[in-house]
Amino acid sequence: MAHPPLERMATDKELSDFLEHVERRAFKQAVYAVRKDESAFDIVQDAMIKLAEKYGDKPAAELPMLFQRILQTTILDYFRREKVRNTWVSLFSGLGRRDGDDAEFDILATYEAEQGSSAAESSADQVERAQTLQIIENEVQKLPARQREAFLMRYWQDMDVAETAEAMGCSEGSVKTHCSRATHTLAAALKAKGLTL
Amino acid sequence: MNTDDINLAYAVRRALNEQLDTLPAPTTARLAAARATALARKKADAPQRAHQPARQGGLFGIQIGALFSGAGLGRIAVAIPLFALVAGLAGVYQHEQKQHIADVAELDAAVLSDELPLTAYLDDGFNAYLASQKRTQ
Helix, strand or coil, X not given: CCCCCCCCECCHHHHHHHHHHHHHHHHHHHHHHHXXXXXXXXXXXXXXXXXXXXXXXXXXXXXXXXXXXXXXXXXXXXXHXXXXXXXXXXXXXXXXXXXXXXXXHHHHHHHHHHXXXXXXXXXXXHHHHHHHHHXXXXXXXXXXXXXXXXXXXXXXXXXXXXXXXXXXXXXXXHXXXXXXXXXXXXXXXXXXXXXXX | CCHHHHHHHHHXXXXXXXXXXXXXXXXXXXXXXXXXXXXXXXXXXXXXXXXXXXXCCCECCECHHHHCCHHHHHHXXXXXXXXXXXXXXXXXXXXXXXXXXXXXXXXXXXXXXXXCCHHHHHCCCHHHHHHHHHHHC
């Protein structure tokens, strides 16, 4: 009886190339979800380490789906921790600590400064172009979480419907529905902003 | 999705890709450092474990060596307290059963020997009465 060929595990170089290929998109995906650069960076770092530690011996072809699944789980874990932390913070809010407010203010100020510096170009067209890209990015960020996940995996991470469904833990039909709704939501939002793509 | 939807999806994709180029240099440097950290902790290659043939022998098919490996010791560490707990519970149950039987036998013997007045059957302090009888004997 003929056995199917064993899938070869990813080499160090394949894993490195894969992480290099996805790390910036993963960072943006995390930023869209948690809206904090610093937290997004921690999430991506955790996801990369988990992939390497636990699934470093998997075939290279499985890495995109595994990484996306880990990334989504890590983002969910972040929200769970935030929920618990917020519960405790609200319980002790009467004690008058204001450190959290200050920290949040600093992060937002830094983030805006980074965005401003990266988009600072001399030409008016380039400014307008940057603004358009920013609007699109903002609208993607505003999508409901599941729609955004499905949309980004399918059309940004080049994953097929089956891989996306496995990474999201839902049916392929649900992935198609999420993608369709995300596209319609984006089209309506961009049209409302006067943008046609 | 129709063609317009797909076109829009790919237009958004192009826009998002352009935004990737605007990531600040410190962020990309930190991501590269995180990648290096992850690669340093890559799961070790384990081809030998995958292809190692199962060793024959052992008692009733149990690999003695496997029992004392890391996983085997972990299982034993869980199994021994569980076994002790089950044995303890069984012992307590047996003791309670024997005690109950002895109590019933004592009552039966007292009834059969007919030493009790009939009103004793209706008395709530029946056991106290039996005890006092024993003391007087």
